[in-house]
């Protein structure tokens with residue numbers, strides 16, 4: 001298994017670097033033999049690469065998310081945390097997730113599922129899967145525990161495996177066929193979550209879950225507002241976008 005190190009620039013930019021004896025190009029850092037360079041660099045130590053001083057950081061979930069390879073839009077901590085809690089996902093869970101995309105949500109799931117969990121991902125676009133699988137490979141090498149992982153190529157509705165799932169999470173442009181195809185694999189009491197950027201998608205998810213015999217338990221969006229120390233003292237919400245990510249819908253098999 002490849003080994004990875006996390007390096008942070010002074011300004012906070014994170015690089016997740018494969019530690020290898022080969023002299024290869026590392027995005028944002030240039031061509032180097034990372035194994036030779038990082039051989040004596042412990043967590044907390046600084047290293048000079050080109051013109052930049054970087055600090056070696058522990059390879060925790062926030063660092064791997066910050067430095068992840070990206071292609072498709074990812075699910076961030078705000079929504080991932082709620083999905084994990086509302087679906088009751090943890091050590092030993094069996095979870096079906098589609099589409100894999102960049103693997104943003106998968107990293108959060110893998111972190112809490114432990115060695116006894118089983119994460120099954122599906123993704124029809126190979127260029128997206130390549131990025132998502134790279135991020136999962138990095139996490140596998142950095143996390144102390146990692147679930148069994150099965151990846152399926154294709155649209156979820158065409159590749160649903162005959163496995164009993166505790167939870168199913170769907171983040172894709174068109175959810176209905178995937179809901180109808182995957183709901184039968186949910187265990188009694190298990191839950192399905194849909195991540196839907198628009199209200200029209202949300203309504204279709206609601207109707208499809210009911211058509212699949214599930215009971216909608218919760219639908220809505222989560223608001224997050226960051227605060228900081230004001231220049232004249234006191235704390236206030238920071239300037240910046242107060243954006244929308246997506247609507248979440250949770251439905252249970254009862």
Ligand SMILES: C[S@@+](CC[C@H](N)C(=O)[O-])C[C@H]1O[C@@H](n2cnc3c(N)ncnc32)[C@H](O)[C@@H]1O
Nearest residue numbers: 072074075098099101102103104105128155156
């Ligand atoms: C927004 S991305 C998912 C991002 C992912 N949740 C993350 O956090 O990185 C949506 C993905 O769903 C995939 N997709 C589209 N239709 C699908 C389907 N029917 N089954 C599985 N994946 C699908 C797309 O190719 C795309 O990669």
